[in-house]
Amino acid sequence: MKAAVMSAASEPAGNEPxxxxxxxxxxxxxxxxxxxxxxxxxPIRLDRLKKRLEASITASLGRRxxxxxxxFHLLPQPGFDLENFAIEDDPAFSSEPLLxxxxxxxxxxxxxxxxxxxEIARLSLKEPxxxxxxxxxxxxxxxSLLTRAAQIPSAPTGTAHAxxxxxxxxxxxxxxxxxxxxGPEKKAFALTDADFSLWLASENLWKMRLVARPIRSDAxxxxxxxxxxxxxxxxxxxxxxxxxxxxxxxxxxxxxxxTQLIYGRDRGWRGAVTANAKFTGTPAAFDLAGMVSVDDxxxxxxxxxxxxxFNINCNAGFRGVATPVRFDCTLPKDGGAVNFAGAVNLxxxxxxxxxxxxxxxxxxxxxxxxxxxxxxxxMARDFDAxxxxxxxxxxxxxxxxxxxxxxxxxxxxxxxxxxVKLRSELLRPPASTDVIAINFQRPLSQNAGNPQFMRxxxxxLTEPQLTITPFHINLGGATPAVAGATFSRSNYRxxxxxxxxxxxxxxxxxxxxLPKPDMGPLAEGKAKVDxxxxxxxxxxxxxxxxxxxxxxGQTRAxxx
Numbered sequence: 001m002k003a004a005v006m007s008a009a010s011e012p013a014g015n016e017p018x019x020x021x022x023x024x025x026x027x028x029x030x031x032x033x034x035x036x037x038x039x040x041x042x043p044i045r046l047d048r049l050k051k052r053l054e055a056s057i058t059a060s061l062g063r064r065x066x067x068x069x070x071x072f073h074l075l076p077q078p079g080f081d082l083e084n085f086a087i088e089d090d091p092a093f094s095s096e097p098l099l100x101x102x103x104x105x106x107x108x109x110x111x112x113x114x115x116x117x118x119e120i121a122r123l124s125l126k127e128p129x130x131x132x133x134x135x136x137x138x139x140x141x142x143x144s145l146l147t148r149a150a151q152i153p154s155a156p157t158g159t160a161h162a163x164x165x166x167x168x169x170x171x172x173x174x175x176x177x178x179x180x181x182x183g184p185e186k187k188a189f190a191l192t193d194a195d196f197s198l199w200l201a202s203e204n205l206w207k208m209r210l211v212a213r214p215i216r217s218d219a220x221x222x223x224x225x226x227x228x229x230x231x232x233x234x235x236x237x238x239x240x241x242x243x244x245x246x247x248x249x250x251x252x253x254x255x256x257x258x259t260q261l262i263y264g265r266d267r268g269w270r271g272a273v274t275a276n277a278k279f280t281g282t283p284a285a286f287d288l289a290g291m292v293s294v295d296d297x298x299x300x301x302x303x304x305x306x307x308x309x310f311n312i313n314c315n316a317g318f319r320g321v322a323t324p325v326r327f328d329c330t331l332p333k334d335g336g337a338v339n340f341a342g343a344v345n346l347x348x349x350x351x352x353x354x355x356x357x358x359x360x361x362x363x364x365x366x367x368x369x370x371x372x373x374x375x376x377x378x379m380a381r382d383f384d385a386x387x388x389x390x391x392x393x394x395x396x397x398x399x400x401x402x403x404x405x406x407x408x409x410x411x412x413x414x415x416x417x418x419x420v421k422l423r424s425e426l427l428r429p430p431a432s433t434d435v436i437a438i439n440f441q442r443p444l445s446q447n448a449g450n451p452q453f454m455r456x457x458x459x460x461l462t463e464p465q466l467t468i469t470p471f472h473i474n475l476g477g478a479t480p481a482v483a484g485a486t487f488s489r490s491n492y493r494x495x496x497x498x499x500x501x502x503x504x505x506x507x508x509x510x511x512x513x514l515p516k517p518d519m520g521p522l523a524e525g526k527a528k529v530d531x532x533x534x535x536x537x538x539x540x541x542x543x544x545x546x547x548x549x550x551x552x553g554q555t556r557a558x559x560x
Contacts, residue, residue: 053080062148063098064088077121079107085125093133093141094181101128101173109167119166125173133181138321143239150235150242157199168200178212188216188264191227204235214250216261224261225253225273239283246279255294268540271297281318288316298374299540305381308374322347324354336363336388342395353395358440360389360415369422377540379513380424391415393440395464413440424511431508437469463488475508476501477526493534494543500529502551515545527551 050070057065068084082104089098103126109119133141154168178191194212201207210229215221228251233244251274259267277290293311298304316327324343331338342356365387373379393413417436442464466487472480477499485494494514496505502524506516514533531547 061087061145063090063145067104077107078110079105079120081105089131089133089141090144093135094131094184096131098141098145099125099128099130101125103127106169109162119162120169121167122170122172125171125176128173128176130176130178131181131186132178134183136183146242147239154200156202158201170197170199172197176212188218189261190215190217201232205232206234207232214261216264219260219264221257221261223254223257225258226251236282241282241284243282244279244286246277248275248277248279250275255297256300266300268300269297270300271295285319286317288314288318290314297371299377301540302374302377304374306370308370334364334367336367337361338363356395358393360391363389365389365417365420376513378510380426380511382424383511384423385421386423387417387420389415389417389438391438393466395440395442414438415440422508422511424507426507426511427504431473431475433471433473436471439467439469441465441467473508475499476504481529490538491534491536493532495532497530498528500527501525502527502549505529514543517545517547517549519549519551525551 050067053070054065054067065088066084066086067082069082071081071083073079073081083102085101085104086097087099089096105122105124105126106120107122107124109121131141135141153165155163155165157168157170159167173194173196176192176194176196178194180187180189191210191212192215194210196208196210196212198206198208208229208231210227212227214224214227228249229246231244231246233242236242253273253275255269255271255273256266258273259265259269271294273292273294275290275292277288279286279288281287291311291313293309295309296307297310298308310331310333312329312331314327314329316325318325324345326341326343328341329339331340337360339359339361340356341359343354345352345354365385368389369383369385373381373383391414393415415438417438419434420436421430421432423430468483468485470482470484473483475481475496475498479499481496481498481500483494483496485492502519505527509516517531519527528550529547531545531549533543533545535541535543
């Protein structure tokens with residue numbers, strides 16, 4: 001019994017070392033957790049791996065890649081942080097880096113780590129700067145990179161299980177900038193605040209998204225809207241035969257800022273611009289279908305009670321730089337339509353239009369009057385017109401067989417405006433005429449400026465010109481007055497000749513927003529007029545008045 005008690009008493013003493021082990025294990029576990037915590041939140045420098053990683057990416061892209069530092073992080077997902085990351089461009093295109101980013105994060109796939117290999121799941125670039133360069137041969141610096149990416153066998157980005165092929169990573173860029181260079185010259189156009197993503201959606205189909213704001217580097221633009229792009233492209237032997245689909249939208253852009261973006265200065269027009277376009281085909285040959293809409297179109301210094309809105313629908317086809325791009329655009333409005341079609345020659349320093357036609361299909365003159373109220377300052381707010389425009393104007397700057405009426409070395413095309421009435425509270429009764437003919441004249445290329453077409457008092461036509469042929473209009477005189485106008489690329493001229501009542505003449509001019517001639521405070525009654533109003537299109541300069549008004553037996557010059 002005593003031996004049993006001694007045995008029982010000695011057993012715990014022999015087991016005391018085993019009871020002391022758990023605290024030691026706990027210490028090791030705590031130490032391991034602390035080390036993991038440090039590894040999770042403190043980046044680990046991988047200087048030895050930097051050169052190997054740079055060499056691996058360089059071999060994949062075919063462009064030299066560099067990074068100042070490479071750190072490893074464990075949370076929220078294992079991966080690398082690359083600082084001052086840069087991809088050099090092909091020296092044949094530019095000496096500047098193709099892409100530069102201060103911070104790049106490459107998150108790894110967890111399952112690939114279990115298989116003892118490194119596979120990038122997501123590549124995130126913070127505030128990258130990308131330079132798109134087109135050389136003198138019309139080739140882009142991105143072509144070889146895209147072709148190389150298409151030729152490397154990759155599994156789709158969303159593939160759940162690892163394969164022998166690496167899965168294509170999800171690539172994204174945040175708050176980036178895309179610059180454009182044509183040859184050695186960096187253009188003022190750029191996309192900023194750009195968010196971009198690219199991934200391999202299926203075996204042979206890439207998808208991409210882009211949201212950015214267009215700017216000019218030489219102007220302070222803040223209201224140019226947002227450009228959104230969604231696209232897909234497929235694998236191909238080379239980039240020029242790559243099938244693609246791109247859908248582009250441009251929203252919330254202000255028209256004045258858009259004109260400054262394109263031309264470098266505000267052209268003075270206002271309105272809210274929305275545009276969308278769909279490109280389908282290959283880079284060598286593709287089709288375009290698009291629409292541009294402008295809401296509340298007006299001149300910058302005109303306030304109107306009503307709004308003038310319009311849409312333009314366009315289709316175009318590209319078949320190579322050496323082939324003119326055919327286009328066809330239609331503006332439907334108020335039951336009528338205007339169509340503008342032709343071709344653009346891209347194979348020149350300046351894009352040139354050729355074989356263009358302008359067709360009007362029962363286009364209401366009331367729509368033209370509404371447009372004029374929003375474009376011409378000082379027009380009567382209630383100015384209106386009735387009638388319709390029908391016809392075709394054609395222009396072909398290159399040599400060809402003429403299709404219109406040819407006379408004195410010029411070809412003429414005519415549009416007819418029928419049943420015209422001009423109305424306003426100022427203009428009672430309305431001014432009317434049965435028919436107005438609008439001629440478009442262009443000099444035939446072989447005859448432009450040829451002395452044999454000179455006639456006494458005749459001006460030789462050296463550039464295309466739009467002419468409203470003389471038409472009769474009742475201005476309260478003994479006989480109807482005659483009015484007409486000419487328009488060129490740079491200026492305009494409007495003329496009135498004949499009998500008129502002074503009060504009605506002034507009402508007619510005021511309703512059109514034209515300055516009244518200075519005839520003195522006592523001028524009234526019937527008059528003989530010979531007036532012209534002219535000026536340039538640019539700068540919104542006020543029309544200059546010239547001519548003579550004979551009233552009550554006196555002659556007064558109306559010149560400003």
